[in-house]
Amino acid sequence: MKSAFLNGLVLISNWVVKPFTVLLLAVSCGEKAPSDRALPVLGPPALASNKPHAEAKEGFPHFSLEDQWGNIITPDSLAGQLIVGDFFFSTCKGICKDQLTGLKKVYAAYGQDHRIRIVSHSIDPDNDTRDVLLAYAQEAGVLNHHWLFLHGDTGIVYPLARGSYLAFAESDSLADGGYTHSGYLSLLDPQRRIRGIYDAAQPDEIDRLRTDIRILLAETHEQ
Numbered sequence: 030m031k032s033a034f035l036n037g038l039v040l041i042s043n044w045v046v047k048p049f050t051v052l053l054l055a056v057s058c059g060e061k062a063p064s065d066r067a068l069p070v071l072g073p074p075a076l077a078s079n080k081p082h083a084e085a086k087e088g089f090p091h092f093s094l095e096d097q098w099g100n101i102i103t104p105d106s107l108a109g110q111l112i113v114g115d116f117f118f119s120t121c122k123g124i125c126k127d128q129l130t131g132l133k134k135v136y137a138a139y140g141q142d143h144r145i146r147i148v149s150h151s152i153d154p155d156n157d158t159r160d161v162l163l164a165y166a167q168e169a170g171v172l173n174h175h176w177l178f179l180h181g182d183t184g185i186v187y188p189l190a191r192g193s194y195l196a197f198a199e200s201d202s203l204a205d206g207g208y209t210h211s212g213y214l215s216l217l218d219p220q221r222r223i224r225g226i227y228d229a230a231q232p233d234e235i236d237r238l239r240t241d242i243r244i245l246l247a248e249t250h251e252q
Contacts, residue, residue: 067248068216068241071195071223089193089221094150094181097162102179111145111245112217113238115229116190116198116210118153119165123205124212124230131214131227131235132176133169138239140175144250145242147176150189152198152208154180195223216241219249 089104096102113135117125132147139145151157157165162178171178179186183200190196190210194217198210216225216238225241227234 066244068224068245071226090189092181092185092189094179094185095159096174097159097166097178098174099159100174102177107146107148109219110143111219111242111249112148112215112221113145113242114148114150114194114196114215114217115213116150116152116186116194116196118151118206118208118210119157119161120153121206121208124210128212128214128229129169131229131232131238134235135214135239135242136169136171136176139242140171140173142175142246144246145175149176149178150186150198151178151180152183152186152190152210153206154183154186193217193221195226214238216245218245 089107092103094102100106113132115128115132117128119125128149132149136147140147151162157178157180159180162180166176166178169176187198190198194215196211196213196215198208200207201209212229214227214229215223216227218224224245225238227238229235
């Protein structure tokens with residue numbers, strides 16, 4: 030009887046311990062936890078491929094836009110960095126407020142990280158001059174060059190929204206403020222592939238963006 034009891038304990042012990050042993054071995058061998066999942070590569074197809082882009086720098090078409098300090102920003106200015114991008118205008122009374130609130134949370138978490146740039150593109154260059162954007166940035170608490178507010182010709186900005194960020198922006202005389210645009214934030218890797226799109230109006234989406242930035246940094250900068 031005693032022998033049968035001890036044999037039963039051994040069987041139970043093996044049934045309980047072995048799964049934990051397997052789990053520990055998997056972790057120790059470098060298996061990624063669910064929180065360290067790989068991010069998908071989203072469209073457009075041209076950005077998701079490894080084919081060279083004519084007149085492009087890391088997936089961007091050539092552009093030249095001015096930031097809030099008067100610096101000229103080109104694709105070379107952003108080389109090697111992760112980008113969180115959006116499109117807005119400073120007098121917007123709608124979704125832009127949600128975008129700004131969400132991006133301020135991202136800036137609070139990553140605003141000192143030189144590997145990341147938040148890039149907000151104005152779609153109203155007539156009103157959003159350098160001085161206006163500087164005041165807008167200062168009111169948002171942006172004190173460094175890790176969050177850029179860009180303005181320039183809409184012939185550059187609007188196609189950039191569609192072609193590089195899977196966003197849209199355009200003039201619309203019937204829209205509040207005279208412009209219409211998407212309220213999403215896009216996460217781009219250093220090859221300018223889109224790795225995530227986030228609804229700025231949803232707080233849980235901003236949390237997901239912050240987590241995805243950490244995942245993408247591990248993928249692109251810590252290998």
